Amino acid sequence: xxxxxxxxxxLALALILFLPRVGLLALYKNWRTAxxxxxxxxxxxxxxxxEQSGRHASPESLGGTLDLSRAKATRLIETMETQGxxxxxxxxxxxxxxxxxxxxxVVRAHRLWERYLADEARxxxxxxxxxxxxxxxxxxxxxxxxxxxALGHPTRDPHGDFIPTREGSLPKAExxxxxxWQADRPARIVHLEDEPAIAFEQILAAGLRLxxxxxxxERTPQRLILSDGENEYRLAPTVAANVTVAPLPESExxxxxxxxxxxLSHAQKAEIVTLDEAVQGFTRxxxxxxxxxxxxIIYPELQNFFGDPRAYxxxxxxxxxxxxxxxxxxxxxx
Amino acid sequence: MTTSIQPNDVLAKxxxxxxxxxxxxxxxxxxxxxxxxxxxxxRAVKTASDKKYDFDQKIDRLVTSPITGLPIMLLLLAALIxxxxxxxxxxxxxxxxxxFTLGDWGRNLFNYMHAPWWVTGFVWDxxxxxxxxxxxxxxxxxxxxxxxFTFLEDLGYLPRVAFNLDWLFKKAGAHGKQxxxxxxxxxxxxxGVVATRVIDSPRERLIAILTNNFVPCNGRxxxxxxxxxxxxxxxxxxxxxxxxxxATVVGVVLIGVGFxxxxxxxxxxxxxxxxxxxxxxxxxxxxxxxxxxILYTSIIDRTIFVLWRAMQTAAPAGAIIWIxxxxxxxxxxLAAVIAGWLNPxxxxxxxxxxxxxxxxxxxxxxxxxxxxxMMMYMGAGMMVDGPSTNEAIRxxxxxxxxWTILTAINLMLFALLHNPCGTTIITIYKETKSLKWATLxxxxxxxxxxxVTFLTATIARLLGWA
Numbered sequence: 001x002x003x004x005x006x007x008x009x010x011l012a013l014a015l016i017l018f019l020p021r022v023g024l025l026a027l028y029k030n031w032r033t034a035x036x037x038x039x040x041x042x043x044x045x046x047x048x049x050x051e052q053s054g055r056h057a058s059p060e061s062l063g064g065t066l067d068l069s070r071a072k073a074t075r076l077i078e079t080m081e082t083q084g085x086x087x088x089x090x091x092x093x094x095x096x097x098x099x100x101x102x103x104x105x106v107v108r109a110h111r112l113w114e115r116y117l118a119d120e121a122r123x124x125x126x127x128x129x130x131x132x133x134x135x136x137x138x139x140x141x142x143x144x145x146x147x148x149x150a151l152g153h154p155t156r157d158p159h160g161d162f163i164p165t166r167e168g169s170l171p172k173a174e175x176x177x178x179x180x181w182q183a184d185r186p187a188r189i190v191h192l193e194d195e196p197a198i199a200f201e202q203i204l205a206a207g208l209r210l211x212x213x214x215x216x217x218e219r220t221p222q223r224l225i226l227s228d229g230e231n232e233y234r235l236a237p238t239v240a241a242n243v244t245v246a247p248l249p250e251s252e253x254x255x256x257x258x259x260x261x262x263x264l265s266h267a268q269k270a271e272i273v274t275l276d277e278a279v280q281g282f283t284r285x286x287x288x289x290x291x292x293x294x295x296x297i298i299y300p301e302l303q304n305f306f307g308d309p310r311a312y313x314x315x316x317x318x319x320x321x322x323x324x325x326x327x328x329x330x331x332x333x334x
Numbered sequence: 335m336t337t338s339i340q341p342n343d344v345l346a347k348x349x350x351x352x353x354x355x356x357x358x359x360x361x362x363x364x365x366x367x368x369x370x371x372x373x374x375x376x377r378a379v380k381t382a383s384d385k386k387y388d389f390d391q392k393i394d395r396l397v398t399s400p401i402t403g404l405p406i407m408l409l410l411l412a413a414l415i416x417x418x419x420x421x422x423x424x425x426x427x428x429x430x431x432x433x434f435t436l437g438d439w440g441r442n443l444f445n446y447m448h449a450p451w452w453v454t455g456f457v458w459d460x461x462x463x464x465x466x467x468x469x470x471x472x473x474x475x476x477x478x479x480x481x482x483f484t485f486l487e488d489l490g491y492l493p494r495v496a497f498n499l500d501w502l503f504k505k506a507g508a509h510g511k512q513x514x515x516x517x518x519x520x521x522x523x524x525x526g527v528v529a530t531r532v533i534d535s536p537r538e539r540l541i542a543i544l545t546n547n548f549v550p551c552n553g554r555x556x557x558x559x560x561x562x563x564x565x566x567x568x569x570x571x572x573x574x575x576x577x578x579x580x581a582t583v584v585g586v587v588l589i590g591v592g593f594x595x596x597x598x599x600x601x602x603x604x605x606x607x608x609x610x611x612x613x614x615x616x617x618x619x620x621x622x623x624x625x626x627x628i629l630y631t632s633i634i635d636r637t638i639f640v641l642w643r644a645m646q647t648a649a650p651a652g653a654i655i656w657i658x659x660x661x662x663x664x665x666x667x668l669a670a671v672i673a674g675w676l677n678p679x680x681x682x683x684x685x686x687x688x689x690x691x692x693x694x695x696x697x698x699x700x701x702x703x704x705x706x707x708m709m710m711y712m713g714a715g716m717m718v719d720g721p722s723t724n725e726a727i728r729x730x731x732x733x734x735x736x737w738t739i740l741t742a743i744n745l746m747l748f749a750l751l752h753n754p755c756g757t758t759i760i761t762i763y764k765e766t767k768s769l770k771w772a773t774l775x776x777x778x779x780x781x782x783x784x785x786v787t788f789l790t791a792t793i794a795r796l797l798g799w800a
Contacts, residue, residue, distance in 0.1 A: 122537070123607075123608050165349060167349075274361075284360075293361060294361060294365055305399065305498070308504070315372075317617075318618075319617070320497050320510075321613065322500070325614070
């Protein structure tokens with residue numbers, strides 16, 4: 001009796017451990033493969049990132065970025081060399097053609113996911129990098145094409161970086177670091193670097209966002225003071241180096257003579273000038289579907305008794321918008 | 335000699351040009367479509383006068399003003415529910431009489447053919463009775479509620495309700511249109527879940543789906559009204575007793591609405607975290623309702639749709655109920671034995687084993703909870719109506735089965751907060767196409783129901799009220 005009992009127990013344990021696909025051992029193996037693949041992909045991204053900024057990766061820089069011990073980094077490099085993804089030349093690591101193709105694939109996945117998380121899932125900007133990092137692995141080209149098409153073939157991610165195309169072309173980043181921008185000349189923020197995360201959090205906490213028009217008021221070795229016309233922002237120069245700016249585009253010039261829709265008084269007629277660049281994806285499509293296109297006449301007609309939302313007459317229909325939405329539509333009173 | 339252009343050159347050129355497109359090029363496309371449409375409309379459509387427009391504006395000011403807006407809304411909702419509950423009573427009795435007479439004929443036919451007693455019982459007292467009960471109790475309120483609701487929808491009034499209440503929903507991280515799906519939930523939660531399609535942002539739509547069940551539907555109103563009249567308002571005479579019963583039901587409904595907001599708030603800050611999506615709400619001009627369309631959408635799209643799903647689950651439930659009541663275990667039957675097992679847990683929640691068992695086997699439709707309960711309390715072999723007078727119900731439950739006022743109140747709370755009925759769960763699954771959300775909808779409602787009834791029972795006992 002006792003023997004039977006024990007043999008059943010042992011059998012059950014063996015099954016739990018060794019069952020193909022669902023056994024603990026199989027699960028561990030799957031996890032291990034996925035983990036190794038993720039490590040390879042992260043390493044490829046690091047190399048690509050270095051090559052684009054004109055420097056070269058080294059075993060030390062790789063270990064530092066991926067948080068690996070020296071021995072582990074060396075082992076990873078050896079594995080990747082046998083896979084034909086990278087080559088060591090002295091202390092420098094270089095991507096092979098195959099390695100670069102794969103690296104661009106991962107970068108494309110990452111940036112497309114970031115676009116999705118920011119526009120469609122409306123996740124806070126500070127969180128999208130981590131979430132996109134979790135989702136960027138183990139995706140096929142076909143899956144990425146589907147995501148790309150669903151998002152309307154975006155060219156840039158929410159931080160302003162270009163998204164590589166399927167063919168693997170990636171335009172050079174444009175713009176000047178904020179620290180090198182000439183004071184008193186208006187500039188538009190075109191890129192916010194999301195790594196390291198601490199610096200990115202500081203940029204977000206200061207209130208800066210992509211597409212904002214700013215001007216440098218004061219520059220000292222300790223800090224930079226910026227203004228967008230209403231608020232002042234203070235940044236440490238090390239943080240400011242992660243903000244890239246470019247000259248103002250045309251739409252910004254339009255916006256300067258306009259006011260947000262939310263500030264119109266009751267029944268005051270105005271013409272829509274432009275939709276704010278911060279509005280992308282789902283929200284922007286919704287606005288356009290409802291006919292909130294540039295050049296349209298709009299005026300507030302009905303007020304909720306708590307002030308929010310307010311209904312606006314546009315093209316003969318009445319459309320209610322919440323305050324934070326109406327603040328993203330720029331109009332010019334007529 | 336001509337140089338031919340290769341497709342790849344075109345692609346490469348397009349790829350290079352693409353990055354120079356201004357971000358507003360999509361806006362320009364939509365803008366050109368709109369101006370084309372506008373020029374066509376300008377040629378083809380003539381506007382006669384502004385009279386209709388001024389009239390619409392006057393109504394809009396009336397229904398959205400702080401003084402008149404809110405009372406109009408509450409009055410309309412109260413009228414809608416009163417009309418449904420009162421009107422349904424009469425029709426339900428008539429349908430029940432016809433269907434149960436048919437059932438008697440069927441049973442007689444089987445007896446005449448000398449079918450074994452358990453075949454007759456299973457088919458006619460189990461499956462058929464379950465079906466007949468659900469149809470007779472569910473059909474009338476739906477055929478009254480849905481057309482009335484669709485009437486308000488067609489009139490153009492409902493978007494104004496969403497407009498009025500949006501500030502409240504915004505605080506809870508939800509969408510103003512959730513007020514409409516909640517109102518629909520008074521008719522039927524499954525229909526309320528389907529109605530969330532009007533909410534165009536996925537996150538807010540899921541919040542509306544997961545919390546819809548906190549609004550009591552037609553199937554639960556009779557239970558609430560019965561308990562309020564028989565127990566809470568007992569001991570008061572005449573008009574006072576009616577007022578107290580009505581106030582109790584309104585109070586329970588308000589508790590449910592409160593839980594909707596609390597749960598929406600929690601969901602929008604945990605599982606469904608994120609920034610508020612676009613709130614855009616079109617307020618259409620008022621129109622004369624189209625009777626034909628109202629009848630079609632409310633009867634075909636809503637009533638038949640919901641009833642069909644309910645019938646699919648009611649027939650097996652009827653069979654199970656009959657089996658439980660008719661499989662003998664010693665001197666007792668299976669239902670009584672299981673109720674006995676569940677009793678300690680039921681008592682902990684201020685309820686009892688019979689109530690819990692009724693809720694488990696009556697998952698397909700809330701309408702059959704009370705008849706199943708009565709069947710077990712009265713020791714009958716099939717679902718039955720309770721005793722006909724309030725005194726008789728009180729003496730059966732309080733005298734015979736140890737009920738207290740706490741049992742009645744906790745049963746009302748449990749009826750309000752417990753898991754969605756089978757039909758609603760299936761609908762949530764079909765709408766979200768996800769087992770995860772369907773499961774979550776059960777977990778959060780049932781969890782709330784257990785927690786709330788446990789707390790009220792414990793507090794009442796500690797204070798010596800029960």
